[in-house]
Amino acid sequence: GAVVSQHPSWVICKSGTSVKIECRSLDFQATTMFWYRQFPKQSLMLMATSNEGSKATYEQGVEKDKFLINHASLTLSTLTVTSAHPEDSSFYICSASGSRTDTQYFGPGTRLTVL
């Protein structure tokens, strides 16, 4: 099956710093990538959708200036959490889709802890 990787798998940072998370589709070209956030014991919440070469579409309530998404190639999307605060601590998960009719394949997730 399709494989999606994320890096890093976990990160701890100080409040006010920025953190970049990478999402890669390893064996297929991802025309669309998605970013989710998941708090403990809760379901996944979609943050944004990104298509290769175009600006990301953010869900209502997600600050686009705080969560910068770049989808520069068909195999790589990045999420940068700018000026991170403790309330941004969460599990961030990306997924990728190879075509409009393809299902989503999820990465392993990145645990972000902001001190």
Place this chain on the structure above:
Amino acid sequence: LAKTTQPISMDSYEGQEVNITCSHNNIATNDYITWYQQFPSQGPRFIIQGYKTKVTNEVASLFIPADRKSSTLSLPRVSLSDTAVYYCLVGDSPNAGNMLTFGGGTRLMVKP
């Protein structure tokens, strides 16, 4: 949007067959039904996808009645490692918005 409803939790024992039902009364003609499994601190893993009747793979079976207003994920002979949260999603494509809304999922606990 095709909203889904699943039981919050289920308990089972090793070796038993587990059936998890998902209700999606507002499913549209073009919508597919997809099930994911998620372990703690991991991303969801694709299990199975179907449109109608029955789909089977090496992991599970998916039963969809003729009216498509519900679906049942069947896990044969579960083991302790099947303890996880199972999500049912409905939509016509990953880009269709409604496919991307995760419900609460069903927390399956398999006991020895």
